Amino acid sequence: MKKQWAFKIFLFGFILLLAACGDTAEQLDKNDEQEGNVAEQEAPTKEADEIEDSTGSVPLNLKIAENAAFPVGTKVKIFANHMEGMKGAEGVVVAVYDTTAYEISYRPTTGGEKVENYKWVIHEELDGASGAPMEPGRELVINADHIEGMDGATATIESADEGPVYVVDFTTTTGEEVKNYKWLVESELAASDESSR
Numbered sequence: 001m002k003k004q005w006a007f008k009i010f011l012f013g014f015i016l017l018l019a020a021c022g023d024t025a026e027q028l029d030k031n032d033e034q035e036g037n038v039a040e041q042e043a044p045t046k047e048a049d050e051i052e053d054s055t056g057s058v059p060l061n062l063k064i065a066e067n068a069a070f071p072v073g074t075k076v077k078i079f080a081n082h083m084e085g086m087k088g089a090e091g092v093v094v095a096v097y098d099t100t101a102y103e104i105s106y107r108p109t110t111g112g113e114k115v116e117n118y119k120w121v122i123h124e125e126l127d128g129a130s131g132a133p134m135e136p137g138r139e140l141v142i143n144a145d146h147i148e149g150m151d152g153a154t155a156t157i158e159s160a161d162e163g164p165v166y167v168v169d170f171t172t173t174t175g176e177e178v179k180n181y182k183w184l185v186e187s188e189l190a191a192s193d194e195s196s197r
Contacts, residue, residue, distance in 0.1 A: 058095070058167065058182065059124035059144075065096040068164040069186055072096060078170060080188035082119060090192050091170025094180060099123050100132040101165050101185050103158040106142060108149025117158055120183040121146070122165055126155065133160030146182070161185045 074093045081087040101120035123129050125144035138157045145151040166184040
């Protein structure tokens with residue numbers, strides 16, 4: 001008889017324990033779900049400085065442009081010719097920053113011919129940059145890796161473009177998809193026909 005009571009007490013305790021664990025697991029699931037919802041709500045407001053592509057991430061502490069001609073989400077036509085298939089391509093603005101863009105010349109750290117009139121690196125990608133814009137002829141070390149041999153090379157400033165710089169997703173005229181292309185300046189873009197409808 002005592003064994004039956006002991007077994008019943010053990011069984012009752014075990015059932016209570018399972019019920020308590022079930023509530024805990026259920027509560028944990030609810031907490032995870034709530035955290036997921038919060039993350040989803042926060043995602044659209046993330047700073048654009050988390051943008052990254054094959055050329056690295058955007059420098060931190062860039063000021064987001066508030067009154068750019070082409071705000072984030074604008075469909076644009078590209079008139080720059082920085083790479084094959086870029087000129088005439090259409091894309092979408094994914095970020096806009098207030099800074100100065102520089103056209104530079106430099107000798108790659110990997111050797112080879114000097115790169116002349118490369119467009120663009122921005123103020124925050126040049127070590128020792130102070131004040132903006134910097135004068136042509138000034139030499140600074142590049143702290144960006146847009147192309148191989150750029151990071152750590154000494155750049156000579158050729159010209160400066162003060163104003164918004166754009167990060168754009170686009171498809172080249174040859175069909176290649178390019179994500180988070182850095183950098184384009186305002187004079188290299190126009191609103192596409194689609195975005196003006």
